[in-house]
Amino acid sequence: MRRLVLLRHGRTEWNDSGRAQGHADVPLDEVGAAQAKAVAPVLASLRPVAVWSSDLARAAGTATAVAAECGLEPVLDPRLREFDVGPNRQGLTAEQYAAAHPEEYAALLAGDLDAIPGRETRDDVLRRFLPALGAYADALDEGETALVVSHGAALRVAVPAFLGWQGDPGESLGVLANCGWVVLEHSASTWTGGVERWRLTAWNRVVTP
Template identity: 55%
Template sequence: MSQQPSKRLFLLRHGRTEWNHTRRAQGQANVPLDEVGHAQAQAAAPRLALVGAVRLWSSDLARARQTADHVAAATGLTVEEDPRLREFSVGEREGMTWDEAVAEFPQMADGISLGERLKGVPGAEDNDDVRARIVPAVEDCFAALSWGETGIAVSHGAALKLALGGLLGWDEHAVNSLGVLDNCHWATVLEPGEGRARRLLAYGVGDFASATTIG
């Protein structure tokens, strides 16, 4: 029996920024890649060029868009911006280190996920807020692909966990079990078609010495 065509979506976290390096909460601050982040994206781009993607989407925040631009240069694809792929808005926590944030908002120490920790922080999104925009965004990415095609979406660490949970139908516990993707690492989701469930093919790919292959 011949194998039926499938769809694949590569979900790529942006490269490093200075705020990543100093461990400051970025949220939707428009922080650009630092020198290391550009080098990470330049290293990841030719690897991603090998997957044969036909579409390339990106969050409109600078760190994601700059990462996507490196992928575009390696693939010849045009970057399609989608603000629904943005990171959590962290509200008044923006720019703070963890210690600074907990001193200002002590309830943050009790949360497990980022969305839980942000409850009560003025101006911040919670898990439901982010899920309501990013899951439709990645669903639209899959819908835009024809069978046999592959796409790449560049987004952000915490938001991508919720995107994966939505694509795969995972509950909160399963989503929380995932570590945040390292900068310029990615996950791959397969949609096999014929009514079969999507599968997470790999998570944390980028540094192949430490990547975790799931199936």
């Protein structure tokens, strides 16, 4: 069995205040740093052989804490970044965005992301994210585990696509908590006649106090 563990970054002040982050380089706040410190030994117990991370500060800071507990150095990969939300959305709450840019906000609600300047679509994110996940999966030998540190919205679209689910089922998955993680395992199943494939075995696991 091979295993990929996909971790959302810890909390930032912008998370706490409801401000859209996108590609903004927002660091962890005190709570987020504590979350990363708490999750680190739990994930280290899985004995990962590698830690890959988005290069944005909130993910990289989380990855650094986890990798240190594992005796590893994180490898930063910009392909793992969050959706780019566009310059007009970045740093604003939903209410502020609706007031400042009502036409863009209406397009967002209608799902017309192409009408929003600088905004990435689901397909844009998948074009960069899926090759990264595929490369990480191919790099694992049998019995190995690796960690991937990324962002909530990006993971919600990338995981179903990586698993080959049809359509756009990301909205059917619960929102990942800060420092919540996902487990994907590649193994055979008697249900599929012994065919080996990647499967979702856990979604939004968190450290409990």
